[in-house]
Amino acid sequence: xxxxxxxxxxxxxxxxxxxxxxxxxxxxxxxxxxxxxxxxxxxxxxxxxxxxxxxxxxxxxxxxxxxxxxxxxxxxxxxxxxxxxxxxxxxxxx
Numbered sequence: 001x002x003x004x005x006x007x008x009x010x011x012x013x014x015x016x017x018x019x020x021x022x023x024x025x026x027x028x029x030x031x032x033x034x035x036x037x038x039x040x041x042x043x044x045x046x047x048x049x050x051x052x053x054x055x056x057x058x059x060x061x062x063x064x065x066x067x068x069x070x071x072x073x074x075x076x077x078x079x080x081x082x083x084x085x086x087x088x089x090x091x092x093x094x
Contacts, residue, residue: 039063041090043081046074056081060090 038060045054055074058081062068069088075081086092 038068038089041085043078043085045078058082058085058090060085060088 040061042059042061044057044059046057047054055076056078057071057074059067059071060069071081071084075084082090
């Protein structure tokens, strides 16, 4: 069974790993994408109790759901809020 897996191109790794030659872990690992931390960004509208106007703030969470960053002020528009979040590491398409 193991021999069949090694001959299958879907499971093929470097030739050195099949013959027993020394290989580095980079040769047998899948390529990785750059991880962006935090993983989830949220833009939250909040209503002012005084004049009922809408202001925006952002929050950033890690992969466990823990809040790791948040805006230090409220923004008049969502565009301003997104611009501030992008300046702090949020991907532009969020």
